[in-house]
Amino acid sequence: MSRPPHMLLRNMTTSHCIPEEPAPASPTSVAPSLGYSSSSSVDEPEEPIARPRRASTKLISQNASDVQRLIGEPGTRLIEKCCGGGCCMAATNTDRLNFEKVELPNNDAFKALQLKVGMIPTTLTQLPETPEQTIHILPVKNATSIPSPTDSAISVGEEAKSDSIDFTPHNIQTPPIDTSVHPPNFVQPHPPYAVHSAKIFSARALTKPGAEKRTYHFDLDVTDYPEEMGVDFKVGGAIGVMAPNEPGVVDELMDLLCIPKHIRDRPILLKTGGGHWPTVWGEEKARELITTRRDLLTWCSDIQSYPPTKQLMHLLAEHTTNVNEKKVLDFLCSAEGQNVFCDFRTGPHVTMNQLLHAFPSSKPPLELLLQQLQPLMPRFYSLSNDPHENCVPRAGCARLIEIAVTVHETNNWTGGLRTGVGSGYFERQALKFIEAEEKGEKPDLRIPMFKGLMANPLAREFVADGPMLLIGAGVGVAPFRGFVQRRLKNANCANKVWVLQGVRDSLLDELYTGEWGVHESEVKKVVQSRKHSGKGKYVQDEVRAQADLVWFIINSLDGRVFVCGSSKGMGEGVEEALIDSAMMKGNLSRDEATKFWDLKKEAGQYIAETW
Template sequence: MSTLSRPQPALRTLTTSHCIPEEPASAQPTTPSSPTSMPPSLGYSSTSSLDEPEEPVARRRRASTKLISQSARDIQKIIGGATTTSITEKCCGGGCCMAITNTDKLTYERVPLPDNDAYRALKLEVGLIPTRLSGVPQVTPKNTVELLSTKHATSIPSPADSGIGLENEAEARDGSVDFTPHGIESHKIDTSIHPPNFVQPHPPYNVYSAKLFSARELTKPGAEKRTYHVELDITDYPVEDGGDFKVGGAIGVMAPNEAGMVEELMDLLCIPRHLRDRPVLLKTGGGRWPTVWGGEKPRELITTRRDLLTWTSDIESYYPTKQLIRFLAEYASDEDEKKLLMYLCSANGQDLFCSLRTGPHMTLVQLLHAFPSSKPPLDQLLAHLEYIKARFYSLSNDPVESCVPRAGCARLIEIAVTIHQDSDWRAGTRTGHGSGFFERQAKRFIEAHEKGEKIDLRVPIFKGLMANPLAKEFVPDGPMLLIGAGVGIAPFRGFVQRRLKMANCANKVWVLQGVRDSLLDEIYSGEWGVHEDEVKRVVESRQASGKGKYVQDEVRAQADLVWFVINSLDGRVFVCGSSQGMGEGVENALIDVAVQKGNLGREEAQKFWDIKKKDGQYVAETW
């Protein structure tokens, strides 16, 4: 039987193997009879201390590795007495400081930071910046954009249109294509309230200028989030392919950027005031912008700088990309600002860029205030911005029978909009793009109504998602259980209105509504119909008594009802609301119900609801 013994030194041959550093014995595996080994030191030295203990004979080290140190004294020689703090300060953020083995070849500088409130609100902790950066992106816009004088145009578009593609001009002249906005007379087009005609939703729809019929705030003062109820007049909405408005459907809204923000942006870009509304020829190299939904192809059209910034380019919703920061650096006249912007978009400044992206929300206006020497040309800036996307809002009424006698049997659609808020460097908070537009319009209407004034306010809409899961799976018969929280309950109001108009259906619909505090943020209380007390249960999560519960808790409490509905002929369970918290909680509660009432394991219960979802009996619309 062989015995364990220490490996013998390898024989030297006439090869280059003698150039490979020998590995210390501490890296060898230990045996019960051998002493416990210590991990090898980190660092490199060609003159290790003679005072160190003599190392045992070692086996040959792999050629792909290199011994760089054997003692703490070696490490001290490498870093030159630098502290941990100074090493960390030079790190790029992705652990790259661990890869720096020759720091004396790297030079750093401390760049003076911009001295303004916009920059300080970014809360960036900038230390030393390398004088030589790596991984800096190239200035490559997604699309080429040019703004030229109209004298370069090959034809003149119709004066009634605020933006007709020149490729369609012949058709526009002979009348074969109608570019007139619905809801507004052609000679009264005002792009301060309606988008230019080249801003089109998906076919076959056009943007319709819906008159704001009524607006009111649903939540009470003190509510954590504000929610508004808005009624829009669609009496003259054009007949288009794709069917009529449906209960549970959603409309698309083409919300503009706030006028004050657009004006401030043009001030920051030093665009002369006499040029802001002057017609220009826009030429693009491809893509869909600025038509939003059109095919990807080059375009030429007549428009204005203000219309492009108001209706086509999102200047407030998106965090800056490295490409945008690199582009701003290209046009920064101040050398310190340029260095800082270049560092932000480089691989060395990755940690700082991550802090920027995950920190307080910012807009393009704030970024230009923070780096005031950057004055990029508008046409090239437009090529780096995202385009404004349509916002979708579920109908909160039954749109089939919505005649309003007091308005000459006007036909209305109703929606509920909860105001989304983010941080703002000047005002403290700012509203979201779409919800902020609705709040501005609602407040103007409410103020005018209180003064006894009539005001013509418009909301650019189009018939958007009438085949979404809520509208598609709604059926006139069979029991329904509707589960929602916050504004997610709004589309279910239309469901109940439709059911209560039908005979023998009052006892076939139930609503579980989750709110924080019913006195502050319960929406549509008393507006569900004469059987509201019988069909609706409100669950409060923040009761003064401290005994609040969430809507998913009520789902478990109503296990018998849930099991009855989902196993009935044409039974439906609908869930609508935020996916975080409520959506996940309700799904887990439904699984618990299946486990309890169906005597199923959790995996079987999950498969049960998956089958119901596939069959259209369980519909979850969350965001």
């Protein structure tokens, strides 16, 4: 694989720490090495012991109403941990209700919601109350005196009144911002820090075509990052990224709300009654500022990540003109419809646009909708390099930080796939950069990011000098690359580090192959779950195969075991494998082995960063 010149230069800086070939085993050496274990074949499991057939069962209930009829407690309050959003309300006795057949919306968006709506009660109870309006969008007087719609974030003095504000250019407190590429300056992560526009130095795909998940690598130039903005970048640390909603999705939402195109970028006066919004973690206070409708939907409100609440459904019901749509929406908000609503929230992923397509006659005012939407929060990404050693020649030294981003996708109601807010934004930027480079152009593409707020737990525990075992799968191995680079430059490389990396197919999705700055075969073991020949296995299987190494490291002075990746599947499997290793090598019972790792976690020797 060809690599940019700056990458070759950084790899050369690690060459002095390439570990020598291991010496023959001696009686005084107790440190094991990565043991041999075949990743291409696994012992065939024994035939499962046939279990006796259980007695046949009969379904006597399938929802809360059935249970109520059985136990005879119509007022029982059902606490459903999974549903949230106000769905756990007191259930009613449906035996006394009158029902009617309601014609359901006949469109693909509604069908994709998979709502199990049958007969609807004619009388509904416990509908949400209409909240007091706290967000107001007002016209700006003398709008022609505003320099540009991209000058959003002009604060208005506390003493000024909306009917007497002077909006002449001399009131501008900040330089112009192009909000098509960078958030308004009121979108602050944490005062007094601001979001920095980091230029993309390079971007490339880490995975090959055909990989189940696409992963991209980014070099971000932070040479000009303001020194006064908090702590320094460090190995294993993370940066926050203020990723915007996709422009096409924002335009579609404004189309669905019937917002005329000629006013979408027109300056407006936004007044809030209190709270943080539209900042991220700003002070809780009332605000008056100049912005645009597009900026609020692009940078401030999450329109796709959170399941709908009853308050949001009630808002749609209040502003629908179709009688049947209103009955369905009211039913979802009521106590009588709580079971359907819980299934709705925990069912297929739903975006704001899909809801408006599903109930096409609902056109809530933008300010009321903004009041119900969750704020658009930053996404955090771990550094995949040692930022203290990353310098490339460019008018002295250009300082780079590196991250890897895997694109998160879910099924969309239109039949395609929908990407996550953050990963989708990174992929769009990567594809623009790669396309421009192929044309021989040098694109000026940027990432709105900040530091100083969130430190990866792995970084806090990296200060020790003992042996380390790094276990990860997928993009979870990205921060390990920086750990290896740093470890092999310190303490004369005396302290070893080992990596167990799980991949689906090493030919398609093994990240950073050949880019660790060391003889990878000596420190890294790659485990494939999908082999071209033979049977693959998972990284937790390799943990069991390397039980000697696990036991040596965790019982060494300042020994550390790090786990990073998805909690579902990999994280849970690795934890079970670690328990099995302790049982085998420490002659412990399962309860004792579980307690052993709990104590190691409390001592900071076992660190799991999973999501």
